[in-house]
Amino acid sequence: MTTPATPDASATPAAAADLAIASTALTKRFRGGQLAVDHVDLAVPQGSVYGFLGPNGSGKTTTIRMLLGLAYPTSGSAELLGVAMPDHATEVLDKVGSLVEGPAFYPYLSGWDNLARYDAADRSVNPRTAKHRIGTAMERVGLTAAAKKKYRHYSLGMKQRLAIASGLLRPRDLIILDEPTNGLDPQGTREVRALVRQIAADGITVFVSSHLLAEVEQVCTHVGVMRTGRLVFQGPLPELRRTGAARITVHTADVEMAAKVFAKLGLADPAAGAPGVPGDDTITAELGDASPEIVCAELVHAGVGVRGLAVESPSLEDLFVGLTGEGFDVEH
Amino acid sequence: MSSTDFLPGADPPVTPRLGGLPVPPIPPGQRNLRFFLNELRLIFFRRRNQLLLGVVALFPLLIGIGLKVAAPNSPGGGGGGPGVGGPSGAGQLFNQLAGNGVFLTFIALALLLVLVLPLAVAVISGDSVAGEAGYGTLRYLLAVPAGRTRLLVVKYLAIVVFAVAATFIVTVVALVTGIALFPHGPVTLLSGNTVSLTDGLWRVLLVTLYTCAAMAAVGAIGLAISTFTEHAIGAIAAITILVVGSEVVDQVPQFAAAGPYLPTHWWAYFDSFLRMPMDTTSIWHGLLSFAVYAGVFFLIAWARFTSADVTS
Numbered sequence: 331m332t333t334p335a336t337p338d339a340s341a342t343p344a345a346a347a348d349l350a351i352a353s354t355a356l357t358k359r360f361r362g363g364q365l366a367v368d369h370v371d372l373a374v375p376q377g378s379v380y381g382f383l384g385p386n387g388s389g390k391t392t393t394i395r396m397l398l399g400l401a402y403p404t405s406g407s408a409e410l411l412g413v414a415m416p417d418h419a420t421e422v423l424d425k426v427g428s429l430v431e432g433p434a435f436y437p438y439l440s441g442w443d444n445l446a447r448y449d450a451a452d453r454s455v456n457p458r459t460a461k462h463r464i465g466t467a468m469e470r471v472g473l474t475a476a477a478k479k480k481y482r483h484y485s486l487g488m489k490q491r492l493a494i495a496s497g498l499l500r501p502r503d504l505i506i507l508d509e510p511t512n513g514l515d516p517q518g519t520r521e522v523r524a525l526v527r528q529i530a531a532d533g534i535t536v537f538v539s540s541h542l543l544a545e546v547e548q549v550c551t552h553v554g555v556m557r558t559g560r561l562v563f564q565g566p567l568p569e570l571r572r573t574g575a576a577r578i579t580v581h582t583a584d585v586e587m588a589a590k591v592f593a594k595l596g597l598a599d600p601a602a603g604a605p606g607v608p609g610d611d612t613i614t615a616e617l618g619d620a621s622p623e624i625v626c627a628e629l630v631h632a633g634v635g636v637r638g639l640a641v642e643s644p645s646l647e648d649l650f651v652g653l654t655g656e657g658f659d660v661e662h
Numbered sequence: 663m664s665s666t667d668f669l670p671g672a673d674p675p676v677t678p679r680l681g682g683l684p685v686p687p688i689p690p691g692q693r694n695l696r697f698f699l700n701e702l703r704l705i706f707f708r709r710r711n712q713l714l715l716g717v718v719a720l721f722p723l724l725i726g727i728g729l730k731v732a733a734p735n736s737p738g739g740g741g742g743g744p745g746v747g748g749p750s751g752a753g754q755l756f757n758q759l760a761g762n763g764v765f766l767t768f769i770a771l772a773l774l775l776v777l778v779l780p781l782a783v784a785v786i787s788g789d790s791v792a793g794e795a796g797y798g799t800l801r802y803l804l805a806v807p808a809g810r811t812r813l814l815v816v817k818y819l820a821i822v823v824f825a826v827a828a829t830f831i832v833t834v835v836a837l838v839t840g841i842a843l844f845p846h847g848p849v850t851l852l853s854g855n856t857v858s859l860t861d862g863l864w865r866v867l868l869v870t871l872y873t874c875a876a877m878a879a880v881g882a883i884g885l886a887i888s889t890f891t892e893h894a895i896g897a898i899a900a901i902t903i904l905v906v907g908s909e910v911v912d913q914v915p916q917f918a919a920a921g922p923y924l925p926t927h928w929w930a931y932f933d934s935f936l937r938m939p940m941d942t943t944s945i946w947h948g949l950l951s952f953a954v955y956a957g958v959f960f961l962i963a964w965a966r967f968t969s970a971d972v973t974s
Contacts, residue, residue: 398805401971423807430805434798438708447799450700451808453693496802 350374350504350535351397355406358392366392368559369406374537374552379530381546381567382539384556385654390539391431393556394508398428411503424454427497428506432513433489437482441473441492444481448496455500467495471525487518494525505529507538511545523549543650555653562653574644574652576617578625581638588613588634595620595628617641694816697808701820705786711824714782718828721778722770722836729759729766730843754852755933759840762849764859766840767833767866768936771873774832775929779825780905783877786824787884788897790817791967795892795974810968818885818960825877833870855938869932872948876929879952880905882959883925889966892974922947925955 351374358367367389374380384390395401397408399416408415413422435444445464449455455463468474471491476484484492490510497505507526511519526549530536540546546553553570555563563570578597582588585602592600597615617625622641629636644652705711755772759765771779791814794800803813840846849862857865883904888897908926911917921927928948934941 395801395971395973398801399807400801400804401973402969419804420807420809423805426805428802428805430801431798434802436704436797436799439704447700447704448802448806450697451803451806451813453690453697453809453812455693457693457696 348376349409350376350378350411351380351409351537352412353393353397353406353408356393356396356403356408357405358389358396358401359404365559367396367403370556370559370561371564372397372408372554372561373564374535374554376535377533378552379526379536379538379550381543381550381553382537382556383543383546383553383650383654384539384541386541388541388556388654389559390541390556391508394428394430394506394537394539397506398426398430399423400430420453424452424500425503426506427499427502427504428508429490429493429497429510430506430508432509433493435481435489435492438480440478440480441468441484441488442477444492445496445499449499452500463499467498468492470498470528471495472521486513487515487521490514490518490522491525494522498529502534504535504537507536509539509541511540511542519545543647547646555650557654570649571646574646574649576641576643577614578617578620578622579612579614579638579640579642580625580629580634580636581612581640582629582634582636583611584634585611585613587632588629591625591628591632591634595625597625611637694812697812698816698819701816702823705820705824706827711786714785715828715831718774718778718782719831719835721774722766722832723839725770725773726766726836726839726843729756729769758850758852759844761845762862763840763842763844763846764837764849764862764866766844767836768869768933770832770836771829771869771932772930775873775876775932776909777906779828779832779873779877780880780926781902782828783821783825783880784884784898784901784905787821787881788888788899788901789894790821790885791888791963792891792897793888793894795972796894798974800974801972804972811964814885814889814960814964814967818882818963821881821885822878825881826874829870829874829877833866837866851936851938852933853937857938865935868935872932872935872945873929875949875952879925879955879959882956882963886959886963886966889963889970922951925951927951 351372353370353372356367356370356372357365359365370389370393372393382390382393392401396403397410397415399419402416410422411425415422435441436447439447442464445467446460449460449464450457465474465477468477471494473488473491473495476488481489481492490513494507494510497507510522510526514522523545526536526538530549536549538546538550547567550567552566553563554561555570563573575598580588589600589602592613592615596618597620598618600613600615602613622639626636626639629639755765755769759769791800794803804810808816846859848856848858849865850856851865880901884897884901887900887904888894891897905926908924912921912924912927928944928951931941931944931948934944934948
């Protein structure tokens, strides 16, 4: 898997072609003046499962709307599969399946007729294969038995699955799923996750947004993290894990001496005392490339009485919260 | 550029991945027709719209029965239409009905043209874009991609088909009711000349088509209003207010100068077809007015719809 390069990679056609989604300084300011999306440079590699994360209201859906040509950017540009949006939307959107802000169908039509409606609107499919394709899509999401049922009688999970089916009406190169597990029970969430895995296994790029890291963590190869309209992290999932530096904590009576050893070993960001507890007899620092065994040996060698030693890595969830901030953020 | 990789080149692998069904080339016209027919299906198979057309059909029947009961056997006489204050001289139409059932079509159209027909068209046209926005289906149609201009054209054509259907339902029901309940034969026109039944029926068709054109213009106004909101009921109300407002202003003598420019002004001139010779000047004025209204409001709808963010 190629690492998505810096945003300026999209400037060169060769690099852009490897990206399913590329945006440059994509910005959306609402009429009220609110900056919903602020210079976002997305780089979604072909074939990846890209988790687009961020709390509610961080600009994920607005970004997706711009990617799909539903909303026009205030400034900046975006490319889907190498084609400029929104100017050439109709040339590329037939290769993109999408679920935006929840399912939306005609309540007075059956599930089947709803899919037939969207299929009829597609100018580049063969009408003669419609029956076959609708049937296959419904089967794929397990709705064959409910095909003739009116949409208004569908359960939430069924509605969600029908929306995914509408994205699978024809072969796609890219599937964009905005909060596909929103409002689903744990079982429904698992079903959607399994579907995402299946789609990705076919070699289709999947761009899936969520406000819950745990939901996409298991299926994603890449993540992008939004916070108040800005993309604060983007890269392969292991890279996000790596940014969460492990910290070593030493419990000792001789904090001063331990600090000297830490400095000698070049450990970054040393801090004496447990956070918020003055006079505490602990010292912590980022472990970096050093191994805890060496640190321990050096401490003992320097005559520091080590009472306890621990290494802690933040969980992905902690990293995520660290990036996006705790709770609601309404700075803008 | 890289974009070419994704344009025509990506088409061939589409079908092999889908069960290997053979794909003969399909003319684009056929695909557009499929979308248009699906739109018609959406309109005409919807229970609400079927009910609406049923109610529209009921009016000429009730008017015919009501007039028959009110004036059972008074050929040539009768009190006319006391309740009709329309600008078309509908009172004279009522007098003619006693002599010829064909006139029920003109009476029904004159009465329904005031509110019922425009209201029916308002429901469909007001719902056209706003309804899709309200359901959220608009964003999926555009993501399909249906194409914004293409979607708007399909929507408008379907509105026109509905307007034509509603108008012809009135004519057909009125004609059948009129012929069943009243005498028929050579038709005496408003100008006093008598023409053959065939000529009379020909004029019925012309009047109906003229009314269709008027309703098609209302449909364009409705489509434009519909692109500005995601509340279908708001759009329907706005169109209705516009129609009634125009009719009211048209009745005020002080505003007579503005009259010919009002969207509803030329509706009543369909009685020009019932004279010998036909008042073609008024007819052409009317048709020009409908065409201008339809064109201008379709352009407004297009300008709005192709530039606005879809936020629903």
